[in-house]
Amino acid sequence: MLTTNYVPGTPNWLDLGAPDVDAAVSFYSAVFGWTFRSAGPDAGGYGFFQLGGKTVGAVGPLTEEGASSAWNVYFQTPDADATAKAVEQAGGSVRMAPMDVFTAGRLAAFTDPTGADFAVWQPGDVQGLDTVMAPNTLCWTELYTTDAAAAKDFYRPVFSWQSQDMPMGGGAVYSVVSAPGGGKTDDTGHGGIMQLQQENLQAGSTSEWHPYFAVTDCDATFATATDHGAAAMIPPTDAPGVGRLAMLKDPAGAPFALLKGDPTTT
Secondary structure, three states, rough: OOOOOOOOOOOEEEEEEEOHHHHHHHHHHHHHOOOOOOOOOOOOOOEEEEEEEEEEEEEEEOOOOOOEEEEEEEEEOOOEEEEEEHHHHHOEEEEEEEEEEEOEEEEEEEOOOOOOOOEEEEEEOOOOOOOOOOOOEEEEEEEOOOHHHHHHHHHHHOOOEEEEEEEOOOOOEEEEEEEEOOOOOOHHEEEEEEEEOHHHOOOOOOEEEEEEEEEOOHHHHHHHHOOOOOOEEEEEEEOOOOOOEEEOOOOOOEEEEEEEEOOOHH
């Protein structure tokens, strides 16, 4: 499960690249009750999603040419420069070279060999998100990928992840990943890797990381999101042994998911 006791390889930050920051703030405020706090006049429009005064994510304008709106998952690293080298050695590419963010920390952004974007955060003054796992906060991260085997082979040396494969029926396998020292038990997992099905590939689906947000009522939150312009990808459905989940795209097209339950029991 996710915690704010961040160790290398675990998710420690989350931000949204949006074509219209004000519209994104309006949508997520309606869905999750988040408020927005600007990072300041020198931050280029970047700011923080907060809940009860605690930072649960961030949002900023799209900065990369041709980029689409998406949630960006960051993983903790003690050395962003070393991680950049590990990414390249494992077959990934560097989208944004390591750079300091004032005194808050150091970040870098990458693309894995299957085409999924992700980033790392080396803490400075800011360790990471203030809270996770509570209602309306991050509770899980998940990679839908065109090649699950290649993805696991890539992330294993980059973050020293361990994985546990969970059969899902019909030949599908869900891999729960955990950070070093976490073992291979379900309750220490912090994310999952899932092979895109053939029909998804034929429809043009590509590899991407997306966040799950914990909710107290999946159906009600799903209805609120769609009422405010989100598009349904997976309507609320029961996941045996986990809980009730749904997946949507926000009005700008960024995928995210809802979960009432415990993802570590996948």
